[in-house]
Structure formats: structure tokens, C-alpha cells
Amino acid sequence: MNSTAIQLTRWKKDSEPSTEADRVAVEEPLEIRVNGRSVAVTMRTPGHDRELAAGFLFTEGVLKRADELLDLLVCKTQPEAASGNVVDAQVAASVGVDFERLTRHVFSASSCGLCGKATIDALFQNFPPVTSAARFSAEDIAALPEKLRAAQPGFGATGGVHASALFSADGTLRVLREDVGRHNALDKVIGQALLAGELPLSETILLVSGRVSFELVQKALAAGIPLIAGIGAPSSLAVECAQRGGQTLVGFLRVDKMNVYTGAERLGLTVAELTT
Missing domain, CATH: 3.40.140.10 (Cytidine Deaminase, domain 2)
Incomplete structure (x- = not known):
């Protein structure tokens, strides 16, 4: 687990404040690129970054199949403080990436201005309903x-x-x-x-x-x-x-x-x- 040690002051009722060691989760930015072009920056816990980039591009509709993804490169040529915080997805030439739509959606997702119905309608243009016959207990x-x-x-x-x-x-x-x-x-x-x-x-x-x-x-x-x-x-x-x-x-x-x-x-x- 990617965590870091810190010192904190702990307060408890009817007790004296104390200084103690604790651990907090690491949070760092990850830039996701497609064929060298930046499409998103997400704040994440470092680790499994290639999976994160692949999953993001799949759920955003950029990738439809695994064979459309040629490689995932973790960039090591960044400034020292950002080393390893860029993943560049190399996708097949047959993949038509709408960079304008992708970046617009990613950077406005939390306040897109669309009503719920419009959001769902847009979603089902890319992904069909689940037809699984699986049953569970x-x-x-x-x-x-x-x-x-x-x-x-x-x-x-x-x-x-x-x-x-x-x-x-x-x-x-x-x-x-x-x-x-x-x-x-x-x-x-x-x-x-x-x-x-x-x-x-x-x-x-x-x-x-x-x-x-x-x-x-x-x-x-x-x-x-x-x-x-x-x-x-x-x-x-x-x-x-x-x-x-x-x-x-x-x-x-x-x-x-x-x-x-x-x-x-x-x-x-x-x-x-x-x-x-």
C-alpha cells in the first residue's frame, strides 16, 4: 500500500493532547495521454497506474477491445517530483479518438450541466444494457x-x-x-x-x-x-x-x-x- 508516515496531534476528551505517528494515503496526480496527447489528469494513489489508464479509456468509450491498446508507457522523463506520474496509451490507428469530446467530458464531468435523462441517454449510445443471465444468492x-x-x-x-x-x-x-x-x-x-x-x-x-x-x-x-x-x-x-x-x-x-x-x-x- 502506498502510504506515508506523518506526525499528528491527537485530542481526546478528558486527556492531555499527545503527539503520535500515523500513516496517510499518498495522493498524487496522474496524467493520462493517448498517443502522446494529454486527455485527463486524475488525483490517485500511485500503484496499478497502467490498469487505471486502461480502465479509464475503456469506460470512457475510447477502447472497445483489448487489442486496440498497443502499449501503455509509464513516462520517466518528467521533472523529478513528477517522475512516473504520466501514462501514455498507444492505441491502434483504427481507433478514432475524439479528443475534443473526451477532454471536454473529463474536465466538466462534475458539473456538466446536463440533466440526468440526457446523461443516461448519452451513456446508452455507447454501452448496451447488461443481458447476463447470472443468478446470485x-x-x-x-x-x-x-x-x-x-x-x-x-x-x-x-x-x-x-x-x-x-x-x-x-x-x-x-x-x-x-x-x-x-x-x-x-x-x-x-x-x-x-x-x-x-x-x-x-x-x-x-x-x-x-x-x-x-x-x-x-x-x-x-x-x-x-x-x-x-x-x-x-x-x-x-x-x-x-x-x-x-x-x-x-x-x-x-x-x-x-x-x-x-x-x-x-x-x-x-x-x-x-x-x-
Whole structure:
């Protein structure tokens, strides 16, 4: 885990302040380039940068298949303070990269000005709904948070990173990535699958350590993931996107309960059994 040691002053009620050592997650910028041209800068926890770049370009619709990606170069010719903080994706000449659309979308994603419906309409122009026939057990899903927590060394050391984990249908952990950015953690997971030739992930479960945003559902849709679960709450746009995308969306996942917002049939649940 990429963390760094710091000194802090700890305050506790009815105790004297104390100076103690602690660890915090490292956060540094990563510039992503395509054929030498910059398309995005994201703040991330260093590590698995090639996966992050690959996953980002796939979920943004730049790449459709693994064979369109010729190489991922980690640039070492940057100023000393930025060494290794650039990944240049070399893509095939047949890939038509709309640089203007890509950079415009990336740098305005948090305040794009589009309404929810327009955002979802644009998404489904690039990615079809999930048609996976996979079925899952509610009991197996409920057991996943403990598996996630046990496999989070970064969170254990710092308490300051998000996690995305991919599980097989029977609850076996396939891959887990951590990052200060929740979207980056998922891009790393999807990038790993892309580079391994495992897409689409049509019989898998995605578990994220916090809330479920629209962007996370969108990335899962791009990868063909049929079931998304979060420890926290989903947003309204995430629910709408999952519903339209044919995905099962679970929130507030605990060992003994969960809320199933869409696609309850994949868990063999009827409406009467849903948490209200």
C-alpha cells in the first residue's frame, strides 16, 4: 500500500493532547495521454497506474477491445517530483479518438450541466444494457463486506482509501484495488480485466466500499457487470441508470440485511421480501 508516515496531534476528551505517528494515503496526480496527447489528469494513489489508464479509456468509450491498446508507457522523463506520474496509451490507428469530446467530458464531468435523462441517454449510445443471465444468492452477497474489509491493507493502514472489489458468482474474491478516488479504484479493477482479456464481466459481482454514484454504475455497465453492491447508499441517478441498464443494484449492504433497488430477480427475491 502506498502510504506515508506523518506526525499528528491527537485530542481526546478528558486527556492531555499527545503527539503520535500515523500513516496517510499518498495522493498524487496522474496524467493520462493517448498517443502522446494529454486527455485527463486524475488525483490517485500511485500503484496499478497502467490498469487505471486502461480502465479509464475503456469506460470512457475510447477502447472497445483489448487489442486496440498497443502499449501503455509509464513516462520517466518528467521533472523529478513528477517522475512516473504520466501514462501514455498507444492505441491502434483504427481507433478514432475524439479528443475534443473526451477532454471536454473529463474536465466538466462534475458539473456538466446536463440533466440526468440526457446523461443516461448519452451513456446508452455507447454501452448496451447488461443481458447476463447470472443468478446470485442473497446470503452470498451479504457475506462480501467482511471479505472486502479483510482484503483492504490500505484502509487498514490509513483509513483513507476507497476500494472496489470483483467477486465471482459464488463470492470468491477475484481482484481488489484501493485508491483515494472511488472512480480510480474501479477503473483499476476494470483495467486489470481488460488487460487480462476477461471482459465482459458478465458473471461477476462488484462491491464498492462506500456509496454508489452514477459514475460507478456507468463504469460497471461498460464492463458488463450485472450486480453492483455498495456499503453505502446509491444516488437517484445511479438507481435510474441501473434500472435501464438491466443491472442489479444493492445498497446499505450488511451481514444481515441489504436494500435491493433494481434487479431483485437476480437474487431470487419477490417484491414482498424487499426492504422498504
